[in-house]
Amino acid sequence: MSETSSRARELDAADELAAVRAKFVLDSVVYLDGNSLGALPAAVPGRMEDVVRRQWGSLRIRSWEESGWWTAPERIGDRIAPLVGAAPGQIVVGDSTSVNVFKALVAAVRLAAEGGPGRDEILVDATTFPTDGYIAGSAARMTGCTLRPVTPAEVPGVLTGRTAAVLLNHVDYRTGRLHDLPGLTAAVHAAGAVAVWDLCHSAGALPVGLDEHGVDLAVGCTYKYLNGGPGAPAYLYVRRDLQDRFDSPLPGWNSHAEPFGMRTEYTPATGAPRGRVGTPDILSMLALEAALEVWDGISIDAVRAKSLALTDFFLECVAAHVPEGAVESLSPKAHAERGSQVALRCPDAGDVMKRLIENGVVGDFRPPDVLRFGFTPLYVGFADVERAARVLAETLA
Amino acid sequence: MSETSSRARELDAADELAAVRAKFVLDSVVYLDGNSLGALPAAVPGRMEDVVRRQWGSLRIRSWEESGWWTAPERIGDRIAPLVGAAPGQIVVGDSTSVNVFKALVAAVRLAAEGGPGRDEILVDATTFPTDGYIAGSAARMTGCTLRPVTPAEVPGVLTGRTAAVLLNHVDYRTGRLHDLPGLTAAVHAAGAVAVWDLCHSAGALPVGLDEHGVDLAVGCTYKYLNGGPGAPAYLYVRRDLQDRFDSPLPGWNSHAEPFGMRTEYTPATGAPRGRVGTPDILSMLALEAALEVWDGISIDAVRAKSLALTDFFLECVAAHVPEGAVESLSPKAHAERGSQVALRCPDAGDVMKRLIENGVVGDFRPPDVLRFGFTPLYVGFADVERAARVLAETLA
Numbered sequence: 001m002s003e004t005s006s007r008a009r010e011l012d013a014a015d016e017l018a019a020v021r022a023k024f025v026l027d028s029v030v031y032l033d034g035n036s037l038g039a040l041p042a043a044v045p046g047r048m049e050d051v052v053r054r055q056w057g058s059l060r061i062r063s064w065e066e067s068g069w070w071t072a073p074e075r076i077g078d079r080i081a082p083l084v085g086a087a088p089g090q091i092v093v094g095d096s097t098s099v100n101v102f103k104a105l106v107a108a109v110r111l112a113a114e115g116g117p118g119r120d121e122i123l124v125d126a127t128t129f130p131t132d133g134y135i136a137g138s139a140a141r142m143t144g145c146t147l148r149p150v151t152p153a154e155v156p157g158v159l160t161g162r163t164a165a166v167l168l169n170h171v172d173y174r175t176g177r178l179h180d181l182p183g184l185t186a187a188v189h190a191a192g193a194v195a196v197w198d199l200c201h202s203a204g205a206l207p208v209g210l211d212e213h214g215v216d217l218a219v220g221c222t223y224k225y226l227n228g229g230p231g232a233p234a235y236l237y238v239r240r241d242l243q244d245r246f247d248s249p250l251p252g253w254n255s256h257a258e259p260f261g262m263r264t265e266y267t268p269a270t271g272a273p274r275g276r277v278g279t280p281d282i283l284s285m286l287a288l289e290a291a292l293e294v295w296d297g298i299s300i301d302a303v304r305a306k307s308l309a310l311t312d313f314f315l316e317c318v319a320a321h322v323p324e325g326a327v328e329s330l331s332p333k334a335h336a337e338r339g340s341q342v343a344l345r346c347p348d349a350g351d352v353m354k355r356l357i358e359n360g361v362v363g364d365f366r367p368p369d370v371l372r373f374g375f376t377p378l379y380v381g382f383a384d385v386e387r388a389a390r391v392l393a394e395t396l397a
Numbered sequence: 398m399s400e401t402s403s404r405a406r407e408l409d410a411a412d413e414l415a416a417v418r419a420k421f422v423l424d425s426v427v428y429l430d431g432n433s434l435g436a437l438p439a440a441v442p443g444r445m446e447d448v449v450r451r452q453w454g455s456l457r458i459r460s461w462e463e464s465g466w467w468t469a470p471e472r473i474g475d476r477i478a479p480l481v482g483a484a485p486g487q488i489v490v491g492d493s494t495s496v497n498v499f500k501a502l503v504a505a506v507r508l509a510a511e512g513g514p515g516r517d518e519i520l521v522d523a524t525t526f527p528t529d530g531y532i533a534g535s536a537a538r539m540t541g542c543t544l545r546p547v548t549p550a551e552v553p554g555v556l557t558g559r560t561a562a563v564l565l566n567h568v569d570y571r572t573g574r575l576h577d578l579p580g581l582t583a584a585v586h587a588a589g590a591v592a593v594w595d596l597c598h599s600a601g602a603l604p605v606g607l608d609e610h611g612v613d614l615a616v617g618c619t620y621k622y623l624n625g626g627p628g629a630p631a632y633l634y635v636r637r638d639l640q641d642r643f644d645s646p647l648p649g650w651n652s653h654a655e656p657f658g659m660r661t662e663y664t665p666a667t668g669a670p671r672g673r674v675g676t677p678d679i680l681s682m683l684a685l686e687a688a689l690e691v692w693d694g695i696s697i698d699a700v701r702a703k704s705l706a707l708t709d710f711f712l713e714c715v716a717a718h719v720p721e722g723a724v725e726s727l728s729p730k731a732h733a734e735r736g737s738q739v740a741l742r743c744p745d746a747g748d749v750m751k752r753l754i755e756n757g758v759v760g761d762f763r764p765p766d767v768l769r770f771g772f773t774p775l776y777v778g779f780a781d782v783e784r785a786a787r788v789l790a791e792t793l794a
Contacts, residue, residue: 025454033458040454045446052445052684056626057422057437061430061759069627096675098649099496106539126661131650131675134663138646142503142539149661174659221676229453230466230679249535252495253528262571262764264523264546266531278493278528279618281681282627287449362458367659 004317004386011313011382017306021379023294024227030384030391032363035201035341035374038227038291047290051283069282073233073254074272076285079292080226080235083300084199084218085209090240092272093222093288094280097200097234098131099250100219101167103275104236105139106249108165108194108217111242115192119164120145123193125152129173132198136167142249152179159191166193170208171201171339174366176331178202178339182213189214200224205340205377206304210237217242225340225376228288236275243271252277294378306377307340310385314342314373317389326396330370341374344392352395361391401714401783408710408779414703418776420691421624427781427788429760432598432738432771435624435688444687448680469682470630470651471669476689477623477632480697481596481615482606487634489669490619490685491677494597494631495528496647497616498564500672501633502536503646505562505591505614508639512589516561517542520590522549526570529595533564539646549576556588563590567605568598568736571763573728575599575736579610586611597621602737602774603701607634614639622737622773625685633672640668649674691775703774704737707782711739711770714786723793727767738771741789749792758788 012018025040055067064070077091084091095103105122112119124136126149133149140147143164150158152168159166166188171178181197188195197218202208204225210218218237222228238246248268253259254276257267268274315329327344346352346369353365363373373388409415422437452464461467474488481488492500502519509516521533523546530546537544540561547555549565556563563585568575578594585592594615599605601622607615615634619625635643645665650656651673654664665671712726724741743749743766750762760770770785 025450027455031457037453037458037461039457040449045449045454048445048449048680049442052437052442052626053422056434057442058424060428060436061434061761062754063627064434095492095496096649096678098651098675099492099647102647129650130653130659130661130663133661134648134650134653137663138648142646223676229449230460231676231682232680233678234675249539250496250499251531251535252493253526253531254495256527256531260764262527264527264530266527266534278495278631279620279628281493281630281678283445283629283684284678284680285628287680357459364458367657 004320007313008382008386011309015306015381017298017302017377018381020294020298021381024379026379028360030361030388032361032373032375032380032388034376034380035224036364037223037230038225038376039379041227041291041294043290043293044229044287048283048287051286072282072285072289073276073280076289076292077235077272079289080222083295084203084237085207086211086237087240089272091235091237092275093235093285094233094276097198097219097221098135100234100236101132101135101198102139103248103250104196104217104219105136105165105167106143107246108196109139109143109145110247111216111245112164112194114245119162119193121162122147122164123155123158123166124149125168126150127172127174128169129200132167132169152184155184156187159187159193161192163191163193165196167196167198169198169201173201174370174372175343176339176341178206178337181208181215185213185215201339205307207300215239222288227291227294229284229291232284232288233281238272238275243274246274248274250277254278254280303377307375308335308338310375310377310380310382311338311340311342313382314375314385314389317386318344318392321389321393322396327371340377341372344371345369346371346396355395356391359391359395361388401717404710405779405783408706412703412778414695414699414774415778417691417695418778421776423776425757427758427785429758429770429772429777429785431773431777432621433761434620434627435622435773436776438624438688438691440687440690441626441684445680445684448683466679469679469686470673470677473682473686473689474632474669476686477619480692481600481634482604483608483634484637486669487637488632489672490632490682491630491673494595494616494618495532497631497633498529498532498595499536500645500647501593501614501616502533502562502564503540504643505593506536506540506542507644508613508642509561509591511642516559516590518559519544519561520552520555520563521546522565523547524569524571525566526597529564529566549581552581553584556584556590558589560588560590562593564593564595566595566598570598571767571769572740573736573738575603575734578605578612582610582612598736602704604697612636619685624688624691626681626688629681629685630678635669635672640671643671645671647674651675651677700774704772705732705735707772707774707777707779708735708737708739710779711772711782711786714783715741715789718786718790719793724768737774738769741768742766743768743793752792753788756788756792758785
């Protein structure tokens, strides 16, 4: 037995989250793409069967009340809340991440305008997942702002009295770099601007501390580390003391103070429901609710500790097995700067990933030259990690 | 046997759509709320099981290609297209109706602006389902327009060179009145403005003829007469010759010409996918796809004929059994003005509906005083209609 495989055994034996893997439907594949689509939690199929056959099929329209469909967006938001360090009543689930970025950013510009005129610039992470940039461009266009792409490191230096809002990613989708949410949020606030964070690549993998760090608005998807299923609805966080001033560009009937009053005049709801828009997509939403049950009794700090151990060990195994110079890690070495993924740059990365998948190791390819491996601490073990590195070495040989 | 019950027998015996009922999961309840939430098509539970267990659970990320997840919004749009009289390639499924109203209306104002300056007014149906009005208000605010609520009948008289866009409902959600889509669209066009139609209460119940009547943009939900399930994704129609000029306020990564290119610059896709935004909610979307299979081989003209026969017969049975003056129909008598529902005004309507439901007849209550009964020709029969009128009579007695 090689050194890395005996290390893997030891690490697996000591893993306090090892038993959580049984809450997922998995097979012999080493699945390192949970940062794109989380694996299926075992509770979901049975729940969906009930939702479809009994709640929809038998109760039909009555389920809006009797099966709790109507209140699902807030209820499921409260289930996500502890995972991102938010007290209850501040998160609502629904719509896609893109749509929530639009709500959050337009609302942020409107909040900033309350402080006085002249705030007409939106800063956006220049290395962001593209949709955030596109939507930020539309939000800027529709609010009369200028959009300025900057790297997160540049943000403190370019904040001015003109800055209205800053849209940042907690973890970079490509490199896996973890940005300094507390420090950047404080810098944005010091400049009198509003901070909007995209948590897609951090929620469920590491502590976020939304309340603790005074984040204004945040959005995130639920189909990566939260395992909510393909295209599961996203969420929106609006800090409690901002909720009464949250002025949504998408004031649908679901966000009305009295949605069934069928009023001609719009009166926004109080609290998190103000972030709702139209009728929630119940099937996707209740699959997510069942998926979130795997988090019962799990500490996000334990998840973070294992995540770092997994990525450390992967880098160690890559160093041990892959010929020097064949790949280059784009992911930061420092724990404080690392998310829950490792991005390796190599020639012909698209082709390499194809062969890895054929050999039972699933990550993904991000153009032009990146192999991306995500490590979901709830179901990835150290032996998986070691095998992935070995298969990578064989593939590159 | 009373006259109405023998008539019901005859009508059921002659009903060429009677066999379609077997494609749904139904029970002894008379379900007249399919205009709020369509009944469960029998094909859905098995499909969902496959989507959850095999496509998500086993194939995981590979399903975006192998299970056709990525192209579902356009593919399912093409399945809806014949039901609303649209050639393929013009409808995309995704997001809620409210979000699609926002896309359509902002895009409509931008289209109108191409014709020259000064078009700064949006007309909206004053009796619209509230969300359309709220969203229209936001679209007006964000495009520098004024919002003017008018009844559909008033539209031709108030169209001017200032009119940018007109948002109308094909069928009024409350009264069931069918508006003159061909005539109003022609009037809007004659004024140089853009017509946006909301088909929530007509699609699947009667012919719409989007292409034939030159409608510019349209939106609709899929959980009423299309039986897609609670909160199933809505759709957006953009007429083919307008697609290259469709300028979405929600340009998410899914509407990019090369979504996996991860480009910083936004280049919109061609065709219907330009109306996409973020990652589609696959579970809800594929439930809808299975639900649409009930339409195989069904002519929307036959559906319309039965719909009118059902509502005629319901009014006839109400007249026969309910004491004169106890209820007043708000729904137009003329076929040309009637959708697929009947709205009856009566005192204590909320209470009356509660008792109807307890007695196995499910409609819904719309404040302040309306009993609303929807007739889905695919699964409602004439005996159901007769029973509903009798139970109503007993309840009011």
